[in-house]
Amino acid sequence: MWLPIPPEEIDGLPDTLEYAHWDGGEDFPTDPARCAFYCVPYMKPPQVCTRPLPAMTNLRVVQTLTAGIDHIKPALADLAPGVRLCNARGVHDASTAELALTLILASLRGVPDFVRGQDAEEWRSGFRPALADKSVLIVGYGAIGSAIEDRLVPFECERVARVARSPRTTERGPVHPIDELPRLLPEADVVVLVTPLTEATRGLAGTEFLSRMKDGALLVNVSRGGVVDTKALLTELESGRLRAALDVTDPEPLPVGHPLWHAPGVLISPHVGGPTSAFLPRAKRLLRNQLHRYARGESLAHLVATTG
Helix, strand or coil, X not given: CEECCCHHHCCCCCCCCCCEECCCCCCCCCCXXXXXXXXXXXXXXXXXXXXXXXXXXXXXXXXXXXXXXXXXXXXXXXXXXXXXXXXXXXXXXXXXXXXXXXXXXXXXXXXXXXXXXXXXXXXXXCCCCCCCCCEEEEECCCHHHHHHHHHHHXXXXXXXXXXXXXXXXXXXXXXXXXXXXXXXXXXXXXXXXXXXXXXXXXXXXXXXXXXXXXXXXXXXXXXXXXXXXXXHHHHHHHHCCCEEEECCCCCCCCCCCCHHHHCCCEEECCCCCCCCCCHHHHHHHXXXXXXXXXHCCCCCCCEEEECC
């Protein structure tokens, strides 16, 4: 079992399994051919995460510590049939939902301008919009989308609408299918993107999507940069019609000199939805639970794909 967290730091691991610690270093801890359960290093480039895969000839499970799997899934095509890919559903719900709320509130209340004013020793007061009485649309209503709505409850929003790939009903109300976006977008003051990056969602927030958003609306992206068409978003930002708060960008990292850095009405954070103090205890709990399931021969949680 290759783990990116030292196994001695995870209480309660099954003692019937053999463990090795690898967090993306140049040297492998053991022969990769012996690895049956590979937990992908966290916050490492795809080329690092996928490097040992060709030599893992006895691999049975690939476990990510991210909700998104776009950085690892393409490499699975070369693996033997039957390898299971599991994501980290639940690990980042709290952190990402916190950041989504932070970005919404900071953007609406003008916090970036306050910081610039403090740096310049200027008292920049004024009338700012509140989150109260706003209509919020969550695009990608999975575990993180639900956690975002949990945190919206105390803010007296007028309405929260939910969109996912397939319609369903929740305790809080209906989840609309994605083909209802054209009808829902013009009604939202805040649109939060938390959908995974797939071929179906790449460029989802493009020219047509953005043009349907109401004047002055705020687009918040805590999913993947590729879900938004950067060129189309820049057009809307530079016209002053929309605002944006982005934890992820395309390209990423955003290079020096890119026009998105200084576009009007945009707040950018450097993909920090997941790496907080909440990560490690939840990641350890996930690995402990998954490895107990593996040791007992049970079905694994959060299975998203199987090779072959």
